[in-house]
Amino acid sequence: MAGEILVPTKGGKASDDAVTLACTLARSRKSKIRIIHVIEVERTLPLDAELEPELRRGEEVLSRAERIGRENNCPVETELLQAREVGPAIVDEASERGVDLIIMGIDYKRRFGEFELGKTVPYVLKHAPCQVWLCREAAG
Amino acid sequence: MYIIVIGGGKVGYYLTKTLLAEGHEVLVIEKDARKCETIAEELGSIVLRGDGCEVRTLAEAGCNRADMLIAVTGHDEDNLVACQVGKHKFQVPRTVARVNNPKNANIFEILGVETTISSTDLILAHIEHELPTHPLIHLLTLKGIGLEIVELKIPADSAVVGRRIRDIPLPSDSVLALIISKSKGAQVPGGDTVLAVGDEVIAVTKPENEPALRVAFTHT
Numbered sequence: 530m531a532g533e534i535l536v537p538t539k540g541g542k543a544s545d546d547a548v549t550l551a552c553t554l555a556r557s558r559k560s561k562i563r564i565i566h567v568i569e570v571e572r573t574l575p576l577d578a579e580l581e582p583e584l585r586r587g588e589e590v591l592s593r594a595e596r597i598g599r600e601n602n603c604p605v606e607t608e609l610l611q612a613r614e615v616g617p618a619i620v621d622e623a624s625e626r627g628v629d630l631i632i633m634g635i636d637y638k639r640r641f642g643e644f645e646l647g648k649t650v651p652y653v654l655k656h657a658p659c660q661v662w663l664c665r666e667a668a669g
Numbered sequence: 670m671y672i673i674v675i676g677g678g679k680v681g682y683y684l685t686k687t688l689l690a691e692g693h694e695v696l697v698i699e700k701d702a703r704k705c706e707t708i709a710e711e712l713g714s715i716v717l718r719g720d721g722c723e724v725r726t727l728a729e730a731g732c733n734r735a736d737m738l739i740a741v742t743g744h745d746e747d748n749l750v751a752c753q754v755g756k757h758k759f760q761v762p763r764t765v766a767r768v769n770n771p772k773n774a775n776i777f778e779i780l781g782v783e784t785t786i787s788s789t790d791l792i793l794a795h796i797e798h799e800l801p802t803h804p805l806i807h808l809l810t811l812k813g814i815g816l817e818i819v820e821l822k823i824p825a826d827s828a829v830v831g832r833r834i835r836d837i838p839l840p841s842d843s844v845l846a847l848i849i850s851k852s853k854g855a856q857v858p859g860g861d862t863v864l865a866v867g868d869e870v871i872a873v874t875k876p877e878n879e880p881a882l883r884v885a886f887t888h889t
Contacts, residue, residue, distance in 0.1 A: 572696060572717070572731035575671075617714040 532629035533561045536605075537619045537653075540566075540590040543634030543666040548594045550664050551632045552601035560629070562605040564594045565622060567615045576611055584609065616652030624658050632662045670694070673735045673761075675721030675751045676742035677704045680767060684741060686712060696730050722750040724758055732759040741767040749773075752782045804887045805879065808871070818846070819879065821870045826889045835860035840874065840881035847871040 536551045538544040548564060555562050566587040570576055591607040598605035612618030623631055631653060638645050654661055670693045674681050677699030688695045689712060697712075698721040699705050708716040719726035721740065732738065738755035740748035745768060752764040768774045768787040777785045797806050809818040823830060829837050834845060848858045849869040856862070864870070874882050 572729065573733060574731065575734065576694070612714075614714045617709075621713075 532558065533563055533626060534558075535619070535623050535626070535628040535631045536562060536564045536594070537615070537631070537633055538564055538566055538590055538594050540586070540593065541634070541636065543636050543664060544590070545593070545597060545634070546666065547632045547634030547664040548597045548605070549601060550662075552598055552603035552605075554630075554632075555603050556601075562598065562603060563622075563626065563628070564591060564598075564605050564607045565610055565619070566590045566607075567610045567612050567618045569615055570611050570613060572613065576613070578611075580611075614649075614652075616649045616656070619649070619653050620656045620658075628659055630660045630662060631657055632664060634664045634666070637666050637668045670736040671731070671734055672696075672737045672739060673698065673721075673727070673730055673732060673755070675738065675740040675748070676767075677701070677708050677716060678741070678743060680741045682708060682711075684739065685715065689715070698726060698730055722747055722754065724754055727751075727754055727759060732761060735759065735761050737761065737763045737765065739765040739767075743769060745769050745773045745777075749777055749780065749782065752777070753780060756781055805883045815875060816842075816873055817876055817879065818871065818873055819882070821872060821883065821886045823864055823866055823868045823870065824887055825866045827864075827866075827886060828888050829864050829886055830866050832864060833860065834858050834862050834864065837864075837885060839885060840878040843872055843874040843878050843882050845870055845872050 534551045534555055536547055538548060551562050568580060568583045568587055570578055587609045591609060595605055595607055610618055619631065633650060633653065635646065635650055650663065672688055672693050672695050674685050674695060674697045677697045681697055685695050685697050695715055697708055697716045698719055699708065699716060700720055702718060705716045705718045717730050721727065732755055738752060738761045740751040742748055748766040752766050755761040756764050764782050765784040765786065766777050766782045768777060768785045771787045771789045774785045774787055794807065804822060804824060806820045807817060808820055845858045847855055848862060849855050850865055851867055870886060872882060
């Protein structure tokens, strides 16, 4: 089964695991992998503002993802995006490219003693036009 | 152009939709969570939940770089405050307010809101134009120079029928720009142009000279 897998990444262990999982899956499905990192731009700035520290960090995150792809013998395509909100940017990218699957790594986060998903993951789960797989890091 | 729209009701929604289609960057500020959700689902992530009268909300919205702020809530007081905060705190170059009660339009203008839009006045203007009960119709107000462009229709019993324009005493600061007659169409009037029944006269005048202009052309 060909097609494209979209992996939004923000860096960290969970994102690395998501890229590794995408590589394994892509090899068996003969799919392409597209890895994106979204920089959230505050509304006080224009959308195309040059945010040097964020750009540098985003490039590091994508380089790391490319390295994981190479280690898994799986070529990956990467792109740095700027958007007002991460969730809609991921969904828009998935819709525009007609991807078959989104794989997202999520941290095990607690807030006031309760497990929390944040706002990006629920948005993608609710609005993505394709399958969404979550790869949660181990608890604790 | 970056445009902030305060109020995500019907007016705000369709205004935003049109402005987005024209290629502008638009952000809607709306208090109601349900309306925010609807706008976000329909138009994308271009909505911020909050009170558009609050400095904090406008700062978060990037009011400092906005080219225009348009306040279209159903409350005149909110529209006025939002425009005032945008203008004086964030130096937004242009503010536009919806005026629900036409009596408030003057207050908005005195307080520096450049453009006010009253749906009541708009409907009245259309009624004036469509129903031939008003001899003088406002076409345009040139705010910067204190002039108005008006249209007068010459009634059958007017004293100016059959007279040359040079013989009609016009109020000061009033200029006849165009005469539209059924027989000759549009023509630039000269001193020898003779007026006929049903001619439409387009004139530029000062608001205070409007009654005198109306009398000059419609008096029997």
